[in-house]
Every structure is written in structure tokens, then in C-alpha cells.
Amino acid sequence: MKRALVLLLTAGAVLAVVPWLRLPAFYESILYLVLHWIALATSWNLLSGYSGYFSFGHGAFFGIGMYTTATLATRFDVPFLWTLPAAALVAALFGTLLGVVAFRVQAVRAELFSLLTLAATFVVATIILNTPIDGGPGVSMAGVLVPAIAPTASGTFYLLSLAVALLAVVAALLVHGSRFGTGLFAIHDDENVAEVMGVPTFRYKLGAFALSCALAGLVGGVHALFISYVTTGDVFTIALPLTVILMAVLGGTRHWAGPIVGATAITLLLYAFTGSESAIIGKGLTGLVLIVVILFMPEGLLGQALKWWGARRGASAVVREVPAKSVADAAPPAASPAPRSGEILLRAQGVHKSFKGVQALRGVDLEVRQGEILGLLGPNGSGKSTFINVASGHYAVTAGVIEFAGRRISGVPAHRIAHGGMARTYQIPRPFAHLTVLQNVALPAMFGAASLDRRAAEEEAWEWLAFTGLGARAHALPAELNLHQRKFLEFARALAARPRILMLDEVLSGLTPSEIDEAVALIRRIRDQGATIVFVEHVMRAVMALCDRVVIFDRGEVLAEGPPHDVMQQPAVVAAYLGQAMEAGASSNVAGLDPEPAHA
Numbered sequence: 001m002k003r004a005l006v007l008l009l010t011a012g013a014v015l016a017v018v019p020w021l022r023l024p025a026f027y028e029s030i031l032y033l034v035l036h037w038i039a040l041a042t043s044w045n046l047l048s049g050y051s052g053y054f055s056f057g058h059g060a061f062f063g064i065g066m067y068t069t070a071t072l073a074t075r076f077d078v079p080f081l082w083t084l085p086a087a088a089l090v091a092a093l094f095g096t097l098l099g100v101v102a103f104r105v106q107a108v109r110a111e112l113f114s115l116l117t118l119a120a121t122f123v124v125a126t127i128i129l130n131t132p133i134d135g136g137p138g139v140s141m142a143g144v145l146v147p148a149i150a151p152t153a154s155g156t157f158y159l160l161s162l163a164v165a166l167l168a169v170v171a172a173l174l175v176h177g178s179r180f181g182t183g184l185f186a187i188h189d190d191e192n193v194a195e196v197m198g199v200p201t202f203r204y205k206l207g208a209f210a211l212s213c214a215l216a217g218l219v220g221g222v223h224a225l226f227i228s229y230v231t232t233g234d235v236f237t238i239a240l241p242l243t244v245i246l247m248a249v250l251g252g253t254r255h256w257a258g259p260i261v262g263a264t265a266i267t268l269l270l271y272a273f274t275g276s277e278s279a280i281i282g283k284g285l286t287g288l289v290l291i292v293v294i295l296f297m298p299e300g301l302l303g304q305a306l307k308w309w310g311a312r313r314g315a316s317a318v319v320r321e322v323p324a325k326s327v328a329d330a331a332p333p334a335a336s337p338a339p340r341s342g343e344i345l346l347r348a349q350g351v352h353k354s355f356k357g358v359q360a361l362r363g364v365d366l367e368v369r370q371g372e373i374l375g376l377l378g379p380n381g382s383g384k385s386t387f388i389n390v391a392s393g394h395y396a397v398t399a400g401v402i403e404f405a406g407r408r409i410s411g412v413p414a415h416r417i418a419h420g421g422m423a424r425t426y427q428i429p430r431p432f433a434h435l436t437v438l439q440n441v442a443l444p445a446m447f448g449a450a451s452l453d454r455r456a457a458e459e460e461a462w463e464w465l466a467f468t469g470l471g472a473r474a475h476a477l478p479a480e481l482n483l484h485q486r487k488f489l490e491f492a493r494a495l496a497a498r499p500r501i502l503m504l505d506e507v508l509s510g511l512t513p514s515e516i517d518e519a520v521a522l523i524r525r526i527r528d529q530g531a532t533i534v535f536v537e538h539v540m541r542a543v544m545a546l547c548d549r550v551v552i553f554d555r556g557e558v559l560a561e562g563p564p565h566d567v568m569q570q571p572a573v574v575a576a577y578l579g580q581a582m583e584a585g586a587s588s589n590v591a592g593l594d595p596e597p598a599h600a
């Protein structure tokens with residue numbers, strides 16, 4: 001990242017001499033436009049490309065910047081340059097207000113967010129048009145003095161555009177390489193999992209939105225004086241966000257430099273065909289390029305180039321060999337002083353959870369003691385996964401209280417529960433699809449209880465990859481793993497958070513007998529390192545081999561609890577399982593009540 005930053009600043013310094021080369025104003029204007037679109041596309045990408053929240057409201061923030069500058073410069077005689085920070089600030093404030101509303105509502109994601117931001121554009125346009133801000137005819141800036149920071153006015157606009165583009169690209173680069181950026185990319189792939197792994201999703205989305213809007217407002221402020229006559233009809237159009245989106249998508253949204261590539265290509269292509277007839281050819285050609293890229297290079301030009309480069313390097317990508325000893329010694333350190341063995345670490349009292357009429361949990365009382373492996377058993381649909389979901393904060397409880405390490409966690413956002421030392425796996429693995437295996441494991445090390453910086457988190461991730469036997473797959477994407485490896489990736493991610501309590505949700509389902517033995521051995525090793533484990537499982541031989549205690553769920557209630565062998569003999573428990581087997585008409589595996597010990 002440091003190299004890219006130096007490169008960018010050097011390029012900026014070199015480009016800053018252009019106004020003194022005395023080029024015809026025409027060229028400065030073209031360069032102005034290229035930089036203008038680079039800044040706009042990059043600012044859009046900061047939220048939408050990184051986090052996946054596609055905004056169609058970029059015209060609104062750009063327009064707010066334009067009108068802020070136009071109003072301050074023409075009505076209040078504020079010097080033009082002083083209006084620019086105000087343009088950024090007002091746009092950021094508006095974006096923050098919109099974000100507070102949009103991001104608080106869980107349902108406002110994907111296309112709903114796009115529609116909301118588009119609607120906001122029209123609301124802003126209507127307000128501006130029907131108030132003295134514009135009043136109808138538009139605002140003329142003809143009388144506003146262009147600051148003399150270059151020998152000519154066109155040179156001044158070029159320099160301003162260069163400064164704003166540089167600011168946007170440097171911001172995009174810094175965010176890309178930061179903890180903040182990692183969190184945004186995780187939100188892009190699976191927001192709920194990111195939150196459960198400790199990413200403060202609301203704060204991150206709001207921060208990215210505010211930054212994106214501030215930069216768009218700044219671009220708008222400069223552009224107001226460049227076009228010198230501001231009207232709502234020209235500013236608040238759907239064309240602006242569409243152009244910006246196409247530029248970012250063409251270049252590649254997952255890389256900070258993608259919008260530079262896309263904006264430069266499209267602006268120059270359109271400019272190459274500026275004559276009346278050739279303009280149509282230019283637009284047609286641009287459309288064609290976009291269609292080809294979207295169809296054959298969904299990751300954009302830069303994304304595709306990097307993929308190709310990565311594939312060439314793939315064979316030589318470094319796979320770290322972590323010595324077995326260091327792995328064996330890598331006990332998950334507690335986030336805070338652990339309670340003594342046997343003390344209650346997690347307590348649920350009267351927990352209810354309902355989903356639109358379905359009562360998944362009905363007054364569950366349950367305790368998990370420090371250092372034990374507690375099995376949660378029960379027929380399908382009895383509420384085991386729901387219990388993990390409410391304990392980890394994935395869902396809010398409908399009623400009741402859950403305490404973790406003496407603190408109430410029901411009602412607390414999931415990322416704060418993760419910071420407190422809880423980690424979980426998902427029954428169906430939910431890796432971050434666009435992050436490598438290594439990045440997937442490093443993420444909880446950064447955002448979980450350990451809260452490590454990026455470099456230390458990667459070190460930690462290598463250890464857990466070695467621990468789970470995934471070291472050789474570190475640079476693969478999750479889609480390249482088989483089910484067994486994806487399950488172990490879930491393990492590695494949960495362990496990298498250095499949890500005090502680990503919730504394993506059917507980690508053995510779908511594995512072959514030998515893979516199950518391997519997993520059982522792994523869980524034993526985890527427990528031997530002092531972790532407390534809640535283990536939801538149907539594979540009874542693994543339950544019998546591993547669990548100190550079991551709790552049986554039936555229809556959302558706790559039916560029985562105690563040592564596995566005693567509990568599994570209880571008539572009510574047998575009846576609950578038999579009932580389900582008979583309902584399902586199944587003759588085989590009466591819910592796996594065969595307590596044959598695992599081989600491991």
C-alpha cells in the first residue's frame with residue numbers, strides 16, 4: 001500500500017505541472033473531465049463497490065455540493081475555495097441522515113437501498129427547485145471569481161479537479177488496505193456473518209456512505225463553477241449515477257484503482273467521438289464495450305487483469321509451513337480473565353424466539369459451564385440452531401435474558417458479543433465468497449475478541465489453517481474447497497477469533513465417517529486448549545465421544561439435560577426422537593440413537 005501511495009502522490013505532482021506547459025485549453029478541459037469522472041466514480045465505489053450497497057443517489061450528493069457552492073458564492077459572497085469544504089460537509093450530512101434511516105432498517109438492502117437513494121435524489125431536486133435555493137430558473141455563477149491558482153482559468157479547473165481526484169483515490173486506497181475496508185468487503189459478501197464475526201456493520205456502512213457523499217459534494221462544488229450555470233434539470237438526472245456505476249463496473253469495483261480505469265476509458269471513448277453523428281457511434285461503442293465486459297469480465301477490466309496475474313503467480317504463491325509444535329502450543333488465549341473451570345459462562349433464562357407465528361424457542365433455561373463441551377440435541381426443528389442464533393446475536397430474542405461471562409447480551413449487537421469472546425460456525429458454511437481462505441480466517445482475528453491488526457491477524461490465520469489442515473489451500477477461494485474443507489474453514493474462522501465460547505452448529509453433517517473422526521479429534525484438541533464448546537449435532541457417536549453434558553430440545557423447550565448416557569436412556573427423550581422418526585416414516589437411524597463411540 002505504501003508503494004501505491006508514493007506512486008499516486010508522485011503521479012499527482014507530475015500531473016500538477018500541466019497548466020504551465022501552455023497546452024491548448026481544450027486539452028486541459030478534457031483532462032479536467034477525466035479527473036472529474038475519476039473522482040465521482042471512485043467516491044461512488046467507496047461505499048457501493050466495497051460494501052455492495054449500490055447507490056443510485058450519487059446525483060443527489062453531487063447536486064447538493066453544486067448548490068451549496070452556488071448558493072454560498074452567489075448569495076453570501078463566500079470566496080469560491082471556501083465554499084468547497086462546505087459543499088463536502090453538507091453532502092456528507094445529508095448522506096449520514098439518509099444512512100442512519102436506511103442502515104437501521106434490516107430490510108433496506110440491495111435493490112431497496114438503490115431505490116431509496118434514487119427516491120432521495122428526486123426529493124432533493126424537488127425541494128431545491130421549489131425553494132429560493134433555485135426557485136426555477138437555476139443559479140448563474142458567471143459573476144463568481146475563478147481563483148488564480150494556475151496561469152489560466154482552464155488550468156485552475158484542471159488543478160482543482162486533479163486535487164479532488166487525488167483525494168478520492170488516496171481515500172479509496174487507504175480504506176482498501178485498512179481494517180475498515182476489510183470490514184466493508186465482508187459486508188459485501190455476507191453482512192449478517194460479518195456482524196456476527198465482530199464487524200460493526202452499521203458504523204462501517206455509515207462511515208463509507210458519509211465519505212462517499214463528502215467526496216461527491218466536493219466534486220459538485222468544483223463543477224458548479226466549471227459549468228457556471230446550475231440547474232436542477234441538468235444536475236439531478238439518473239444519467240449521472242448510471243454513468244458513474246458503469247465506469248466503476250467497467251474498471252472493477254473490488255479494487256481502489258478500478259474506477260480510474262473505467263472512468264478514463266469511458267470519458268476518452270466518448271470524447272473521441274464528439275461530432276454530431278460520431279457521438280452516437282461513440283455512445284454505441286461504449287455500450288458495446290460495457291456489454292462485453294459485463295458478460296465476459298464480471299470483475300471489470302482491472303479485476304480481470306489482476307485475476308489473470310494472480311493465476312500466473314498462483315503456482316508460486318507462498319504457502320506457509322507452520323511448525324506443528326507452534327500450532328499445538330497455540331492455545332486460544334482468553335480475551336479477558338477466564339472464569340474458573342466449572343463456573344457458568346453462558347446462562348439463558350426464559351428465552352423465547354418466534355418467527356411470524358412459529359414459536360422456535362419457548363422459555364429455554366440453559367447454562368453452559370466454563371471448560372465443558374455441552375451437546376445440544378433434539379429432533380429437527382426443535383430450536384437448536386435458533387438458540388445459537390439468538391445467543392450469538394444473529395437474531396434478537398423475543399423475550400428472556402441471555403448472559404455471557406456475567407453480562408447481559410440479549411439485545412446487544414452481534415459484533416459486541418463477538419468482541420466479548422463468542423464465536424460460532426454455521427450449519428451450512430457461510431464463508432466470504434470473494435475473500436481467500438487466508439483472508440476469511442484473518443477477518444475474525446481482526447474483529448473478534450483478539451482484535452489484532454491486519455498483519456498479526458494473518459499470522460494468526462496461518463496458525464489456525466495449519467491447525468485445521470487447510471494451510472495448502474490458504475490462497476484458494478472458498479468455492480474451490482470441498483464440503484469437508486469448507487466445514488474446517490468454519491472451524492478455523494471461529495478459532496481465529498480466540499473465543500471464550502465456541503458454538504459449533506452441525507459441523508459434522510455431510511462428512512464421511514473418516515472425516516467425522518478427523519473432526520472429532522480436532523474438537524478434542526480445541527477443548528484440550530481450554531475452550532468451552534456448545535455442540536449442536538445429530539451424529540450420535542460423536543456426541544457420545546465428546547460431550548460432558550447434553551441438553552435435549554423438543555419443540556422449542558428443554559426436555560432433559562445431564563450426562564449423555566443417562567439422558568439418552570430417558571423415555572421422554574427416546575419418545576421425542578421416535579416420534580419424529582415415525583412422523584417422517586423413517587425406519588433407519590432413529591435419530592442416530594446408537595451410542596457407538598467414535599473411533600477417534
Ligand SMILES: Nc1ncnc2c1ncn2[C@@H]1O[C@H](COP(=O)(O)OP(=O)(O)OP(=O)(O)O)[C@@H](O)[C@H]1O
Pocket residue numbers: 355358359360378379380381382383384385386387427
Ligand atoms: N429465520 C427463520 N424464519 C422462520 N422460521 C424459522 C427461522 N429459523 C428457524 N425457524 C423455525 O424455527 C423452528 C426451529 O428451527 P431450528 O433451525 O432452530 O431447528 P433445529 O433444531 O436447529 O433443526 P435442525 O436440526 O433441522 O437444524 C423451525 O420450525 C424452523 O422452521
